Amino acid sequence: GCGTSAKEKNSADTQSAADQAVTEENTESTDDTQIRLGGLKGPTSMGMAKLIQDASNGESDLNIDFTLAASADELTPAFVQGNLDIMAVPSNLASVLYNKTEGKAQVLAVNTLGVLYIVDTGDSVKSLSDLKGKTIYATGQGATPEYSLKYLLKENGLDPENDVTIEWKSEPTEIVSEMAASSDEVVAMLPQPFVTVAQSQVEGLNVAVNLNDEWNALDNGSSLVTGVVVVRSDFAKEHPQLVSEFMDAYQASTEFANNHVEEVSTMIEALDIVKAPIAQKAIPQCNITYMEGSSMKDALGGYLEVLYEQNPASIGGALPADDFYYER
């Protein structure tokens, strides 16, 4: 989905930027530069389904070329090379990109809060403190899920090393089969949409704890931020108007997703993000949101600090400076 070479594009961009200066007073934008948008299969892309659908139907002024990837491996090189302008990625990757490109990436908005849940085949877990002495099956060792879980356990007075046993698994499937097979109670931490997938496979699977709520309960201004929307800072500089329009459209799109779950689920399936039935069940629990400006800075900044304390490498070695947080 990213065919045109960067150079050609740039000269066209400067041209349209000049046009834009002339017609600044117009309410209608004349900047019809194509936005090359990237997203990953999974919750972080769900919020933009409507936006993409509208753009492709011509119901919006935005000209969007959307690339959906199964892994960040596909998006990162395209973004770094200037073949993607905006993309929705995990929050720590945004920070890593900012650090590794020396500020060439800026975050526009937070688009997904926590998607991690403690699930339970029994009913003995109602809150995080109930986890004491339990074995928790989980995925995401060495990545944000691990850091988030450990942080939350600590904040709730549990020592992640001694009070609980965390069994790290490589694949959610392993955990689901463990739950399906075991007659004993199994407690696990799973991300969406795997919680939903697992519920379809394991009878009587309870969602015991929403880690997002637990994080918010700490009330320190930060949030468990799963996904953000990043923009190439060069692109943002050249097309502030367009970016602003995009942000508006994006906000509307997330609101639409949260309010019209059924409708957006079919769009999500059409975009090949996940299947509609799964999306329909998962969306209410994916904490799709839209935050920009200072609220974004508080939520994300605090979260990145938590990650930084546990493993600086996970956010690219340093806390991003203020210019990381885009303001319009």
Added chain:
Amino acid sequence: MKDNRIGNHKTIWIERTAAIAAVLVVWEIAARMLDQKILLASPWDVLLAFGELLHTPEFYQAVAGSFLHIAQGFLLGLLVGSICAVISAKVHLIEILLWPYMAAVKAAPVASFIILCLVWLSPSGLSVFISFLIVVPVVYTNLLNGIRDLDPQMKEFAECFGIRPWKRLIGIDLPQLRPYIVSSFEIAIGMAWKAGIAAEVIGTPDRSIGKMLYHAKIYLATPELFAWTLLVIFISVLFEKAVTGLLKLGYQRLEYRI
């Protein structure tokens, strides 16, 4: 002597079917013992899933798409691998210069260079390239060792009688290289499929088995996952038999090309 390995064609296919039946029995028993449908689907469930797949048009598109890419990767790898082997056998300098690349291609984990690949390649190009990369060292190494093992006495004969390169290849070198070529094909085709589908699982290009397999996997649709996997094995076996069959035919005709 060299022909008896192919055996009677009809018998061998009957035997193979029997062997597959034996595998199915083992599999059914294992599935019952484990009794976890998510982990190990039973042959029957897989058959049902397969039957359903057959009714979707995506099935045929996926098969055609993957076949096209992987066959392309295999043929490219075969070409590059054999050309490099032939030149390396003749020119020591080239062999030495190629050496670090071959070592890297053989041992470098795909995870390490996948990002670099995706800079230049589309997801479907990735599967061509990754299967190409697995085929090259197999063909190169086997062929180079085969060429080195060529009988020097026959080489001397060819030089003495002034036999031209093409005829020499047909009459003297190819017959001696036969087991090395067969071996390369038998290893490389299977591995090209393995690697190519793995690349598709990463890049999930449209119309590919890898994408379907990926979806089956994340949705825990184990019978489908197994059905796709068996399909991959099946196509790879068919492809291998077709290629080695062609090879055998080619060898039978070799004498008339002298």
Added chain:
Amino acid sequence: MKDNRIGNHKTIWIERTAAIAAVLVVWEIAARMLDQKILLASPWDVLLAFGELLHTPEFYQAVAGSFLHIAQGFLLGLLVGSICAVISAKVHLIEILLWPYMAAVKAAPVASFIILCLVWLSPSGLSVFISFLIVVPVVYTNLLNGIRDLDPQMKEFAECFGIRPWKRLIGIDLPQLRPYIVSSFEIAIGMAWKAGIAAEVIGTPDRSIGKMLYHAKIYLATPELFAWTLLVIFISVLFEKAVTGLLKLGYQRLEYRI
């Protein structure tokens, strides 16, 4: 004739170093042309990253851990592959019964059976198993084709003179199988590392190169990623040279075992 391929030991290592230097030049040029540090680190950056790695104790633990597991997988694969090949060459029934498994092992994408593996195996066991799986078909196919290509005249001689199996192996079969064995080793060792590290990237066992590589990758620490990758290639080359060196030594001694 068979020895000249090894060439003068000193010269060949000088040549190889020169070839590596040539690669570094190509790499540096490519890195400058692409000019994206995240995608392609320059040799110099990688060297620095490597220097830093050398100072951490994790480095040595990772190298030792991965080496242990992959070497184990290779040796197991070698053992199983060659035993299966020898038996298959003798007993047609076994060959046929093994056929579906070999086809599956060769072509089945790792993604398809990884979960099944993870249920029974620890993350480090996974890397043993996956490298084992890649070695088996390489050794099996090459050896089986080699055995089939054994000179029937020498077989007849051995039978006529009543030579015992062990002596026959040493004096008659092994010398003829040499290029097939060398080929198997050269392909299998590199691939065992490739596959083993890939498995470590999935299972991320503690004290493994794969885990380090995975983290370097997801956090876009490209110089480190490249440093680990080069290390894998380097160790695999060393391992290969050690094994083929031992093999050569073994072959030199073969005559005294008659």
Added chain:
Amino acid sequence: MSIRLHNLDFNYKDQKVITNLSLEIADGGILCVMGESGCGKTTLLGILTGRLKPENGEIQGISGKRIGMVFQENRLLEEFSAESNILLGCDRGFYPLDGEDSRHWKKAEKRKHIDEHLKLVGLEEASKEKVKNLSGGMKRRVAIVRAMMSDCDILVMDEPFQGLDARNRRKAIEYIRRYKGDRTLLLVTHEKEDAERLGGVLFQMS
């Protein structure tokens, strides 16, 4: 027990090679087979050594007998020394050539004896040389010594003297006569003289 062939027939697919052949060789006797090229001499030896199964006919007196053979094409291990070739050929044991018992011989002793025998056919310096570096006639003599030294009941030689000059031929014949012991010897040759020198029974194939 003497070797007897009775009314033997042998075909390669549709080509009749041997028809209605009958033959008897006394125990310890020498039979020299002669005949035109392609008449079936090597085939006959193949039948006698059990490698080829005849279409019809009876064979007596060879089952269970150990055979030492000089093949028409040498069949030596080219990468090994002459000595090692013979050592391998005598894996079953050494024929008590000078009446000695070889069972307790160490490897060094075996090699020493082999060297001595190689000397007897004029290969004093060749014993440590790789066979591939020997001349055609030298290889032939190594093959003869290998068959002679191996512990066997029947010696079968397919044109053992081919490629040998007159002097070495005589030497080799002398060597065989001297060390044949009480083994039965079946030998293919194109020279009546050889047969006469060996004192064997002549059998003309057609």
Added chain:
Amino acid sequence: MSIRLHNLDFNYKDQKVITNLSLEIADGGILCVMGESGCGKTTLLGILTGRLKPENGEIQGISGKRIGMVFQENRLLEEFSAESNILLGCDRGFYPLDGEDSRHWKKAEKRKHIDEHLKLVGLEEASKEKVKNLSGGMKRRVAIVRAMMSDCDILVMDEPFQGLDARNRRKAIEYIRRYKGDRTLLLVTHEKEDAERLGGVLFQMS
């Protein structure tokens, strides 16, 4: 131009094989080399065909000459028919054996001519048979025909008659005499008689 060797020395590593050998062969002449097994006959042929480089000495009259050779070990393609073997050997062209011009021959014509020549050495039925199914002496004759039919200036034969019975040996000699044309012939043999029959100059090596 005649072939001349002057003060030739040849060693294999430390082993002196040929010392101070001088020799002249007239253009179109026949030289029969004789000598004990291992005296260096095959080595000498190797020098003459350019495969081996002598230590010292001069060689004249062979550079640029095309060679047709009967090797001591046949060196035939065992999996192919006798006919195909000869066809491959004559890839360079056919010697105008009966004075015909072979350049315009189609493949079928070539095969027909090869068949005729195989008949001349008594291989009427063997032409389509795989060489591995032929008897030792039959293979030898295929090798002789291959060298004879190939378009060359010098014929080099290393014990071409080994393994042939008296009748086939005579036939082969007759064949060579008849079709040698004006090519120079270098031949190794252990039989004086062969040399006499061919009417060649005898050269005794030591």
